[in-house]
Each structure stands twice: as structure tokens, then as C-alpha cells.
Amino acid sequence: MILPERVVLEDQSLRDGLQREQRILSVEEKVEMVRRLLQAGIRRIQVTAFVNPAKVPQMADAEELCARLEPFSSCAEISALVLNKKGLERALRAGCRKVEISVSASETHSVRNTGMRLGEALKELEDMIREAKREGLAVRAGVQCAFGCRMEGMVPPSRVMEIVSRELDLGADEIALADTTGMADPLAIFEISRSVIELAGNSGSPPIFLHLHDTEGKGLANVLAALQAGVTGFDATVGGLGGCPFVPGAAGNIPMEELILMLNQMRIETGVDLGKVMDLGRYLSSLLGKELSSRLYRLNCVEK
Amino acid sequence: MILPERVVLEDQSLRDGLQREQRILSVEEKVEMVRRLLQAGIRRIQVTAFVNPAKVPQMADAEELCARLEPFSSCAEISALVLNKKGLERALRAGCRKVEISVSASETHSVRNTGMRLGEALKELEDMIREAKREGLAVRAGVQCAFGCRMEGMVPPSRVMEIVSRELDLGADEIALADTTGMADPLAIFEISRSVIELAGNSGSPPIFLHLHDTEGKGLANVLAALQAGVTGFDATVGGLGGCPFVPGAAGNIPMEELILMLNQMRIETGVDLGKVMDLGRYLSSLLGKELSSRLYRLNCVEK
Numbered sequence: 021m022i023l024p025e026r027v028v029l030e031d032q033s034l035r036d037g038l039q040r041e042q043r044i045l046s047v048e049e050k051v052e053m054v055r056r057l058l059q060a061g062i063r064r065i066q067v068t069a070f071v072n073p074a075k076v077p078q079m080a081d082a083e084e085l086c087a088r089l090e091p092f093s094s095c096a097e098i099s100a101l102v103l104n105k106k107g108l109e110r111a112l113r114a115g116c117r118k119v120e121i122s123v124s125a126s127e128t129h130s131v132r133n134t135g136m137r138l139g140e141a142l143k144e145l146e147d148m149i150r151e152a153k154r155e156g157l158a159v160r161a162g163v164q165c166a167f168g169c170r171m172e173g174m175v176p177p178s179r180v181m182e183i184v185s186r187e188l189d190l191g192a193d194e195i196a197l198a199d200t201t202g203m204a205d206p207l208a209i210f211e212i213s214r215s216v217i218e219l220a221g222n223s224g225s226p227p228i229f230l231h232l233h234d235t236e237g238k239g240l241a242n243v244l245a246a247l248q249a250g251v252t253g254f255d256a257t258v259g260g261l262g263g264c265p266f267v268p269g270a271a272g273n274i275p276m277e278e279l280i281l282m283l284n285q286m287r288i289e290t291g292v293d294l295g296k297v298m299d300l301g302r303y304l305s306s307l308l309g310k311e312l313s314s315r316l317y318r319l320n321c322v323e324k
Numbered sequence: 325m326i327l328p329e330r331v332v333l334e335d336q337s338l339r340d341g342l343q344r345e346q347r348i349l350s351v352e353e354k355v356e357m358v359r360r361l362l363q364a365g366i367r368r369i370q371v372t373a374f375v376n377p378a379k380v381p382q383m384a385d386a387e388e389l390c391a392r393l394e395p396f397s398s399c400a401e402i403s404a405l406v407l408n409k410k411g412l413e414r415a416l417r418a419g420c421r422k423v424e425i426s427v428s429a430s431e432t433h434s435v436r437n438t439g440m441r442l443g444e445a446l447k448e449l450e451d452m453i454r455e456a457k458r459e460g461l462a463v464r465a466g467v468q469c470a471f472g473c474r475m476e477g478m479v480p481p482s483r484v485m486e487i488v489s490r491e492l493d494l495g496a497d498e499i500a501l502a503d504t505t506g507m508a509d510p511l512a513i514f515e516i517s518r519s520v521i522e523l524a525g526n527s528g529s530p531p532i533f534l535h536l537h538d539t540e541g542k543g544l545a546n547v548l549a550a551l552q553a554g555v556t557g558f559d560a561t562v563g564g565l566g567g568c569p570f571v572p573g574a575a576g577n578i579p580m581e582e583l584i585l586m587l588n589q590m591r592i593e594t595g596v597d598l599g600k601v602m603d604l605g606r607y608l609s610s611l612l613g614k615e616l617s618s619r620l621y622r623l624n625c626v627e628k
Binding site: 282 | 325511548579591
């Protein structure tokens with residue numbers, strides 16, 4: 021079994037993790053989360069999204085948060101998600117240094133989420149990446165629903181390749197393939213990841229990240245398949261935060277602590293301190309006033 | 325990624341799943357569970373354990389249950405777990421046709437669970453397998469803690485090989501390697517499984533089963549590693565039943581429905597109907613008066 025020697029982890033607790041939570045954290049609490057993530061050894065953090073504050077009140081403080089986090093940019097890659105040109109303008113005015121800009125590989129998902137068919141959405145993406153690069157930002161270019169969506173099922177891998185190819189041509193600094201609805205299986209992950217790595221030139225630059233959800237319990241199996249395909253970057257959230265609040269106990273993103281434990285046991289370096297991430301789970305749980313869904317969190321942190 | 329074309333699943337909901345549940349099912353309810361498992365296409369079911377009824381009241385009806393299930397033996401492999409000679413005598417008198425007999429690869433675990441050091445426990449195992457075979461029973465020979473235990477950590481793989489080698493010499497009909505405490509990682513699973521398959525002669529006969537727990541979230545990642553090592557038999561429980569009742573939401577065995585979904589998606593045949601297993605989860609949940617821990621069960625079956 022051929023595995024990489026080390027991988028890079030990106031925390032998305034504050035963005036994907038919080039965006040459906042009822043309890044809205046204060047800027048102060050979010051800054052404290054970032055401090056603790058850095059202390060645990062995490063060097064990439066997606067902290068917010070520049071989206072409609074009426075629709076996503078959890079991210080309404082995006083400008084203030086980015087301003088407060090500016091000093092941390094010297095020791096970590098702090099990024100924000102933007103979904104359209106307006107979001108990008110806000111991120112630029114807020115002084116962000118790195119943005120994630122993405123498009124969905126599912127036509128149905130794209131139309132429902134953005135009102136744009138794939139062709140239009142790709143054109144918008146190109147304009148946004150060009151502008152971000154012109155302004156000197158680092159760009160994480162994403163593909164949502166890269167492994168299918170609940171409405172269309174599997175999307176053709178050729179469509180994913182076409183999107184990634186355009187993103188690379190536009191000078192994306194990294195690629196993020198997202199299993200947005202948590203339906204990917206290890207075989208699809210392996211095959212698509214390998215093709216994307218080949219397309220990117222096998223050089224590890226620009227790096228390929230996977231953004232996985234544990235909705236159906238396949239999260240870490242998909243990580244294992246991706247590692248074998250040569251993927252060396254993964255997003256995760258503390259405690260597996262990010263599940264739908266309307267399904268009790270439903271899984272969200274892959275849990276950072278479970279990911280680190282598995283990698284540690286397989287002797288793959290992450291540079292992250294598992295004990296400190298477990299502590300962070302307790303802290304986040306106290307902020308949100310609820311238990312987190314990660315199995316490892318529950319094993320260690322829930323009152324027996 | 326080299327994967328088998330089909331795998332065999334063994335249900336352990338009634339044994340490992342129920343043995344720590346507060347609600348004790350009636351014989352009638354257990355028989356109905358077996359009927360429904362058979363209707364779903366499952367052809368191997370471990371239904372009970374011949375253990376001390378004062379300590380494990382959930383299994384106190386072992387004799388009656390085995391008598392009631394005798395008619396099903398023509399269309400399925402129905403087995404019972406025995407832990408010592410007394411249990412084996414009871415299983416023989418009850419007319420069982422297949423028993424699981426096992427020993428722990430962890431000295432500490434063996435002493436705590438049975439009062440016997442490894443040498444003694446192995447001698448006892450040999451006597452039991454010989455007697456079971458003499459009486460015409462099929463024998464599933466197991467290795468508990470094959471991937472380590474919480475007290476000793478990793479156990480030497482050579483010790484696992486030594487135990488399996490003896491079990492094969494004694495004519496075991498199949499081998500079951502158990503990750504009793506759910507601490508195995510994919511690399512250990514891959515390496516030990518591959519060695520055991522080589523030892524057994526690569527012929528698929530006797531078959532090698534893995535018995536995995538999802539305690540730390542690595543259950544399906546471990547399945548993926550085992551499939552790549554050539555393992556084609558897996559134990560599971562409906563809804564992931566089997567967690568410790570003192571840890572809210574703690575994971576138990578790997579969930580049958582998540583396992584089937586992943587295998588279906590990877591185009592590996594199981595002969596089991598996923599929809600019927602999902603229905604079984606709802607039924608089991610109603611019997612036990614609680615929600616099950618499987619992520620897929622929660623996604624589909626928990627009231628939104």
C-alpha cells in the first residue's frame with residue numbers, strides 16, 4: 021500500500037462547520053478558535069464566507085473577522101470563501117490574502133444554488149479568478165459536487181477534468197475537489213483524484229485538496245483511497261461539525277481528530293497535535309452548547 | 325486499486341449488537357429479526373453466545389433460540405459464540421451446527437477476560453476446536469484483539485500468525501480476525517490480513533473474515549484496506565449496534581447498511597438488499613426504543 025509521507029490539513033470549522041449552526045459565534049470567539057487551531061499546529065484555516073448576511077447570518081461578521089485575523093496571516097494561510105463577484109469585491113476590500121472560488125460540476129446543483137447553468141458559471145469563475153489574481157490574492161479553485169450530487173447522481177469525470185483544466189490555466193494556486201453531498205465512494209475518489217493529479221502535472225504544485233463529508237460514513241475510507249491516489253491535502257472540521265441541523269446526529273465534514281488519529285497510526289505526518297485538537301472539540305462544544313458528532317470526540321469527551 | 329468481485333457478510337446484530345443493550349429482546353423478537361435478515365439476503369448470522377446468563381442476561385435464552393432457529397439452518401449458516409468448555413457443551417446439547425471459538429492475541433486482555441494466560445488459553449482453544457470438530461460442528465476460529473488492545477497497544481503480528489496457524493492445523497472452517505477495541509488502522513489491517521491470507525494458502529478456503537468496530541471512525545477505511553488485502557468476508561450489525569451504553573452515541577460494530585452501500589457503489593456484490601436492511605434498522609430501533617448510531621441510518625431514518 022503506497023502512501024504519502026506527510027499531508028497538509030485545512031481546518032474549515034469556522035466556515036463549513038458553522039454555517040448551519042443556530043448559535044452564532046462572536047468575532048472574539050472565532051478569533052480565539054483561530055488562535056487555538058494555530059497552537060495545535062494547523063497552518064491553513066478557512067475562516068469565513070463572503071455571502072449574503074441575511075441568508076447566512078453566521079458569516080455576517082466576515083469583514084470584521086478578516087480584519088482581526090490580519091496579524092495571523094504571517095504564520096498561516098487564512099482564506100475566505102466567495103461565491104460571486106460581489107463576494108469577491110467584499111473580500112478584496114476586507115484585505116483578504118486568499119480566497120476560495122468554486123463552481124459546481126453538477127448542472128442541477130449549479131442552477132439551484134446560483135441560478136447559472138454550467139457554461140455561465142464557468143465564465144463567472146474565470147472572471148473572478150482573473151480579478152483575484154490581478155489583485156495579488158492566492159486562489160484556491162474548487163469543484164463542488166466533483167463526485168456527483170443527490171439530484172443528478174454521478175457527474176461525468178470528464179466534466180470535472182474540464183473544470184480543473186480551466187482553473188489550472190487561469191493560474192489557480194491550488195485545486196479543491198469537494199464531495200459536497202457526501203456520496204462519493206473510495207473507487208470514484210481514487211480514480212478522479214488520480215486523473216486530476218496527472219492533469220496538474222504530478223509535481224505537487226499546485227496541490228490538490230479533497231473536501232469530504234462523512235454523511236454516509238465513508239469519510240475516512242475516502243481519505244484512504246485519496247492517499248493512495250497521491251492526494252496530500254485534506255479539509256476537515258473539529259468534531260465533524262457541519263451536519264444538517266434538521267437531522268439529529270447527522271454527520272458533517274470529516275472530523276479533524278479522526279483524520280489525524282488515522283494518519284498518525286499510519287505514520288503519515290501532519291504536524292498537528294491530536295491532544296490539542298481534542299481540547300478544541302471540548303471548547304467548540306461548550307461554545308455551541310451541544311455535543312459534536314465525531315466518534316472519537318464522543319469516545320473521549322462525552323460524559324460517561 | 326485491486327478489489328474482489330464479491331464479499332460475504334455476516335450479521336452479528338443479535339450477538340455482539342445486543343449483548344450490552346438494556347432492553348432484552350424476547351425469543352420471538354429475535355426469531356423475527358433472523359427472518360428479516362434472511363429476507364434481506366443475509367446468509368450468515370451469529371445469533372447468540374453461550375455465556376453466563378447472570379452476567380449477560382441478553383443471551384440467557386441461547387438454548388431456546390437455537391432450538392427455534394433449527395429450521396433455518398438449511399438456508400443459512402447460523403452460529404453461536406462460545407467462550408469456554410461449558411459454553412461448548414451447552415451449544416452441543418442445544419443442537420447448534422456452527423460455533424465460533426476464539427482466543428485473544430493480547431495477554432492482558434486474555435487474563436482479564438478469562439483468567440488465562442495466552443499459553444493456557446491456546447490449550448483450551450485446541451481442546452474445544454477438537455471436540456467441536458469431533459461432534460461434527462463447523463468451527464469459526466477467532467482471534468480477539470488481533471490488531472492490539474487498549475491495555476497493551478499493538479500486539480506482535482507474529483503472535484496473530486502463530487494463533488491462526490494453530491487454528492488452521494486443527495481444521496478450523498474459517499478464521500475471524502477481530503478488532504475488538506476498534507483501534508486498528510488501515511495499514512495494520514492491510515498487512516496482517518495479507519499475511520493471514522498467505523498463511524491460509526490464498527485459496528479462499530478456509531475463508532478469512534474481519535470483525536471490525538467503528539469506535540474511532542475508521543471502520544469503513546479498515547474495510548477498504550482489507551478488501552485490497554484480499555479479505556472477502558466481513559461481520560457487521562444493523563445500525564452499527566454494539567456500542568458501549570455508557571457513552572452516548574458511541575460507535576459499535578461497523579454498520580451493515582453503510583458497509584453494503586459502500587460495496588454497492590464500488591460494484592462489489594454482496595447479494596444483500598440495502599433497502600431491506602434499512603427497514604430492519606427501523607424495526608430494530610422500534611424494538612430497542614432508541615435511535616441507532618449509523619450515519620446512514622440517521623440520514624435516512626431519523627425524524628427530521
